[in-house]
Amino acid sequence: MVVVGSGISGSIIANELSRAGKTVLILEAGPGTDSSLVEYEAFLTRFYDAAVKDNQSPYAPNPNAAMPRSSDAVRIWPGQPDSSTYLVRNGPLATDSTYTRVLGGTTLHWEGKTPRMMPDDFRTRSAYGVGLDWPLTYTELSPHYAQAERELGVSGDVETQTFGGITFEPGYVYPMRGLPLSYLDTVVAKGIDGTAVELAGERYELRVRPFPQARNGIPNPDYDDGRGFVPVGAVSTNQVEEGGRCQGNNNCVPLCPVQAKYNARKTLAKALQTGCVDILVQTVASKVILDPVTGRVSGIEVKAYEDPVSPRHTTWTMRGHVFVLAANAIENARLMLASGLGSSSGLMGRNLMDHAYLLSWGLLPEVAGTFRGTNCTGGISDLRTGAFRRQQAAFAVDIHNDGWAWAVGSPYSDLIQMVDQENLFGARLRNALQSRISSQLQLAFIIEVPPSESNRVTVDPAYTDQLGNMRPVISYTLPDYTMRGASYARQLARRVFQCLDAADHTSYDPEDSQYVTYEGQGYVIRGGNHLAGTHIMGTSPATSVVDDRQRSWDHKNLYLVGGGSMPTIGTSNITLTLAALCFRSARHIIQQLRADASLTLPPDAPSDAA
Amino acid sequence: MARREDVFISLSAGLTGYSPVRLIGTGMCDQYLAELGKVLSDGMVDEFLSAYARPPADGGCSVLKVLRDARWGPVARRVMILWYCGTWTALPESWHAVHGASSADTDHVVSAEAYQAGLQWVAAGAHPAGARQQGFGAWALAPEGV
Numbered sequence: 001m002v003v004v005g006s007g008i009s010g011s012i013i014a015n016e017l018s019r020a021g022k023t024v025l026i027l028e029a030g031p032g033t034d035s036s037l038v039e040y041e042a043f044l045t046r047f048y049d050a051a052v053k054d055n056q057s058p059y060a061p062n063p064n065a066a067m068p069r070s071s072d073a074v075r076i077w078p079g080q081p082d083s084s085t086y087l088v089r090n091g092p093l094a095t096d097s098t099y100t101r102v103l104g105g106t107t108l109h110w111e112g113k114t115p116r117m118m119p120d121d122f123r124t125r126s127a128y129g130v131g132l133d134w135p136l137t138y139t140e141l142s143p144h145y146a147q148a149e150r151e152l153g154v155s156g157d158v159e160t161q162t163f164g165g166i167t168f169e170p171g172y173v174y175p176m177r178g179l180p181l182s183y184l185d186t187v188v189a190k191g192i193d194g195t196a197v198e199l200a201g202e203r204y205e206l207r208v209r210p211f212p213q214a215r216n217g218i219p220n221p222d223y224d225d226g227r228g229f230v231p232v233g234a235v236s237t238n239q240v241e242e243g244g245r246c247q248g249n250n251n252c253v254p255l256c257p258v259q260a261k262y263n264a265r266k267t268l269a270k271a272l273q274t275g276c277v278d279i280l281v282q283t284v285a286s287k288v289i290l291d292p293v294t295g296r297v298s299g300i301e302v303k304a305y306e307d308p309v310s311p312r313h314t315t316w317t318m319r320g321h322v323f324v325l326a327a328n329a330i331e332n333a334r335l336m337l338a339s340g341l342g343s344s345s346g347l348m349g350r351n352l353m354d355h356a357y358l359l360s361w362g363l364l365p366e367v368a369g370t371f372r373g374t375n376c377t378g379g380i381s382d383l384r385t386g387a388f389r390r391q392q393a394a395f396a397v398d399i400h401n402d403g404w405a406w407a408v409g410s411p412y413s414d415l416i417q418m419v420d421q422e423n424l425f426g427a428r429l430r431n432a433l434q435s436r437i438s439s440q441l442q443l444a445f446i447i448e449v450p451p452s453e454s455n456r457v458t459v460d461p462a463y464t465d466q467l468g469n470m471r472p473v474i475s476y477t478l479p480d481y482t483m484r485g486a487s488y489a490r491q492l493a494r495r496v497f498q499c500l501d502a503a504d505h506t507s508y509d510p511e512d513s514q515y516v517t518y519e520g521q522g523y524v525i526r527g528g529n530h531l532a533g534t535h536i537m538g539t540s541p542a543t544s545v546v547d548d549r550q551r552s553w554d555h556k557n558l559y560l561v562g563g564g565s566m567p568t569i570g571t572s573n574i575t576l577t578l579a580a581l582c583f584r585s586a587r588h589i590i591q592q593l594r595a596d597a598s599l600t601l602p603p604d605a606p607s608d609a610a
Numbered sequence: 611m612a613r614r615e616d617v618f619i620s621l622s623a624g625l626t627g628y629s630p631v632r633l634i635g636t637g638m639c640d641q642y643l644a645e646l647g648k649v650l651s652d653g654m655v656d657e658f659l660s661a662y663a664r665p666p667a668d669g670g671c672s673v674l675k676v677l678r679d680a681r682w683g684p685v686a687r688r689v690m691i692l693w694y695c696g697t698w699t700a701l702p703e704s705w706h707a708v709h710g711a712s713s714a715d716t717d718h719v720v721s722a723e724a725y726q727a728g729l730q731w732v733a734a735g736a737h738p739a740g741a742r743q744q745g746f747g748a749w750a751l752a753p754e755g756v
Contacts, residue, residue, distance in 0.1 A: 047740060048722035051697060180750035217746070248749045251740035367756050371736035373749025401749065402739065411730050415694050419687050425677060429690070430627035430733050437734035438753055 001589075002027065002300055002320040004285045004335070007105020008575060009562040009582045010326030011264040012151060015271035016586035022593065024277045025318060026268075027302055029065035029284040029327070032103020037236040043108070044257050055109045055254040055529070059102050062308040063466050065284055070096040070527070073513045081473070087330075088463045088473040094513045095476050097354050097527030099328050103281055104265040106328065106529065107575070109254040111375050112214045112261045114154050114576040115396070116145050119165040120385045121570030124450065128389040130481060131450035132351075132567040135539045135548040138165075141580050146172065148579035149212075150224075152262045153231055155179050155246075156212030163209075164385045175229035176217040178210050179246060182401045183369040185210075185378035188441065191500035192380075197492065200388035206496075208399065210378045214262035214575075215246045234259035235269045250402055252375040280304065285327065286469050288339040289317065290555065297323045297558045303467045311466040322557050322589060326582075329353075329564035333457040333534035334472040336560070343535070343545045344554050349458055351451035351536050353569050355528035356393075356478055357444055358486045359407045360493030362502035364439040371411065371437060373401040376444075383492075384571045393448040393485025396571045397492075403440035404505075406526070411437045441502055445489035446528060448571050449482050457534050478525060483518035486525065530574045532563035549588040550581060561585055617659040618643055624673035625690045628729060633693065636727040641720060642692055648714045649698065650685070658682055681709055694733075696724030 001017055003010040006028040014024045033039050043058035050057035056069050066086035074082050076091030089095065100106045119138035124131040146169065149156075157178035158168050181189070189208035197204050216231040223229040233243030243259035252261050259266075271277040280302075287301035300323060305313040325332045333349040342348045380397035388394075404410035414436055418424045424432055455477065459470040478486075490506075497504045508515060508524040515524050538544025541553035550565045552558040561582050563574045619639055623630045633639065646655050661682050666675045676682045684705050691699050700715050719725050726741040735753040737743055 044740065045722050048725045049719050051718050053739075180747050182749045183752055186750075245746045247743040247745055248747070249740050249743040250736070255740065257740050257743075367735070367753055369735065369749070369751075369753035369756070371731065371734050371739070372744060372753070377749070405739075411734065412695055412697070415691060415730055416699070419690050419694075423677075425625050425627070425686075425690060426673065427627040429694075430729075433694070433730055433733040434735065437730065438736065 001025070001322045001324065002318050003324045003326055004300060005029075005105060005325070005327035005331070006032070006103050006264065006268060006279060007326060007328065007562075008107050008264040008267070008579055010324065011104075011267035011271060012579055012582040013324050013326060013561065013586045013589070014277050015267050016583065017589060018271050018274040018276035020590045022276060022590070024271070025320065026277065026279045027283045027285055027300065027318065028103050028279060028281045030062060030101035030103065030281065031308065032281045037234060037238070037240055040234070040259065043255055047255055053254070055098055056100065058255045059100055059108070060308070062101065064282070064305045064308050064311070064313070065101045066465060067101050068098045070098055072096070075513045083463050086465065086471055088460070088471055090473055090475040091477075093477045093516060093525075095354065095474055095527045096514060097529045097531060099330065099529065099531065103279070104263045104268065107263040110529075110575060111252045111573070113376065113573045114149070114152060114156070114212045114214045115381075115572045116161070116166055117570045117572045117577050118385050120389070121568055121572065124389065124568050124570075130389065132536070132538070134567050135537055135544075141577070141584070142167075142169070144580035144583045145576065147583040148576050150175055150229075151267060151583075152214035152576065152579060153216055153229075154212050154214050154576075155217035157210070160210050161212055163381065173220045173222045174212060175220060175223050176231065177220050179213055179215065179217050179374065179377055181208065181210055181378045182373040182399075184373075184401055184441065185399055187364060187366065187368045188399055188496075188500065189378075192496055195495075195499055197383075197495070199383070199386065199488075200391060202387055204382045204386065206380055206382050208378045209381050211376065211398075213374065215252070215374060216244055216260040217246060232266050235265045246374060248373045250371055250373060250375065282306070282308070284467060284469060285335055286315070286338070286467070288323070288325075288336060288341060288558070290341075295555055297555050303469070305467070313467055322559070322593065324559045324561055324589075326561045328562055329531040329534045330457050330472050330474070332560050332562065332564045334459060334470065336535070337457070337459045338470040341554070344541055345543060345545055347453070347536065347543075347545050349534050350453040350456045351533040351567070352455040352457055352474070352476060352531070353449050353451055353533035353566070355530045355569065355571070355573075356447040356449050356482050356486060357526040357528050358447060358489050358523060359442060359444050359526065360490065360497075360504070360506045361404045361407045361440065361442040362497045362500075362504045362506070363436065364441050365501045367435065367438045368441070369438055370401065370403040370440045375402050376400055391484065392488060393450070393482045394571050395445045395447040395485055395489055398444040398446065400442040400444055402442075403437060404442050406444065407442055410440060441500070443493050443496065445486070445493070446571055446573070447482055447485045447489060449569070450479060451533050451536065451567060452479055478516065480518070483516070486523055487518055487521065490521075490523065530563065530569060532566045532569050532574050535560040535564040536567045537565045538567065550585045551588070559585055559589065612663065614656065614659055615639055615643065617663050621659065621662045621673065621676065621686070622689060622693055625686055626693045626729060628693075636729075638693075638724060638727045641724060642689070645692070645698060645720050646689070649712050658685055692720065692724075694730040695728040696720055696726070
């Protein structure tokens, strides 16, 4: 089997297949050694040394497998795409979402929140007349959620996560107990718990609720029918005692210094131990090659490079029985489209989704211990579903333990302002920093974006990278449905600040590349890096790219896996759900390989990548 | 004349509001002085320190005298920022126009250690993001002084 991409999707499938005795070759476009702590420590040093600590700061730029950066996004003017950086932004909204192209993929920089999607999220078309229905129900995916929660090592408490229709198997507990809420969360809870809001004729009571997270905490002895759970710490070829429990580094994004946060290298390390998995790094998939007679995939053309800076490369074709594209929603679609494979549905690359993030930030009247703990421990989940979804997008709210860092660059920005504008120094500077930094409250509203065919990834031979691969061209805008949710979110933020006697410092700069207006009000909407929907799953080849097992309708030995298969994303960070989908697909691929005798190697194929 | 390190620490204590012991304890004094030398030249650093070390004629505050000085005020503010976050921030163009250009005067983190030694985190009762963490569950406790 050939897997393109070593992120969480590719790693889970490779690990599951290798455990079933299948031989797997993983192709990774970016650099990486398989299980070295030295390389991980180098990421950390690079982060410390970086003047701008964005979510790509630990990872070296690589023009052969370029990574989008949030700072790349510039204002798009109609008819003038911005092609100055890797992602060609066609607008009208310039997305600032990113993904990381190194061994282990974007799980190196992800934050690690792992909420399940809500049952309603799988049927938004039938329930609310919006978006699409999945070919799967929550109940069907539920056992795979449990598999994903084991693989990722999720800390959470079932009691706090049973709401909005989410159910668990009787007696189920998460592998580890929920991480404690931050002191900041409890300050917010004191002010808002029990506050009622009316929306579309229904009443909702707000409360601060913890998020489940793929981060090591205290193992739950009741897990797995009393067998318990052993947390997986840092990945290393030598024994290291690190990462067994979260230390509260407040640095989940862009890199957990101790690897208490799950990253896909943990799954890759297990897969490698089977002896059935090989990984080729610095090997960029450039074309999916079809057998003209059967329509099946016969190989993947790759460009392998030694030096990330030099365009020098060699071209190879990798052959196998089954091919899995696990390169993320944008890169999967880019590769297919660059291969001339637009799907008979015409939907390849379409329905690109991401969560829309609206930030609101204020100062609490008391010191609240901000800048401690994981990036986020709790938030408000009471408006993640309800009858109002007929009119406006649902959202969850994150309480950020890292203050206004995302909104304005705190604490650095506060320091500069105090020194250069307010002319503070000495004890007054020190005291002002304490009161202003440790009382910051930033709310991040993660707002639903329904699928829309005009939001899409395309390719254009006019835009190539230095290896000659076509770059992704992104067309993206936010529907009114999402903006109505954003407008309501802003009102709710004001209400929350009022309940807390907090001073609202929110302001949206009209010069910002993410500035949008809706009904006369301006907002800055950030991307969430939750890229999904470019090869959606469905019940028919006419209306979807893959089936409910993520198998291509057009090419029977090709699977496109990951966020791209999701027809909707609700208000849940997508990783847990795409991991669950990959467990489901892995089981199916194993069954198919056993059942389908017609899946034989092409006659000219080497035998080492079966 | 006192050692330049002692003068630098004394001035820095006045600028940051942290005691000399606390500043010396960061281990960053030599690196910061060297960095200052790279940006300004060692000769100019000596002038800067002398401007502070000379007691003001009117018997006022030496730190304020430096901060209000057209030439040394902007430098003193860069030093404050350096101690608080480990980053050297470039002097204004207008300063260079009068006092000379320097190719080393760019925004940059002095070193990985400098980032981790930033006093802004200490002031906030926290720790540098990604280092010197407080341990599992510490985030649930009230911060110091509450």
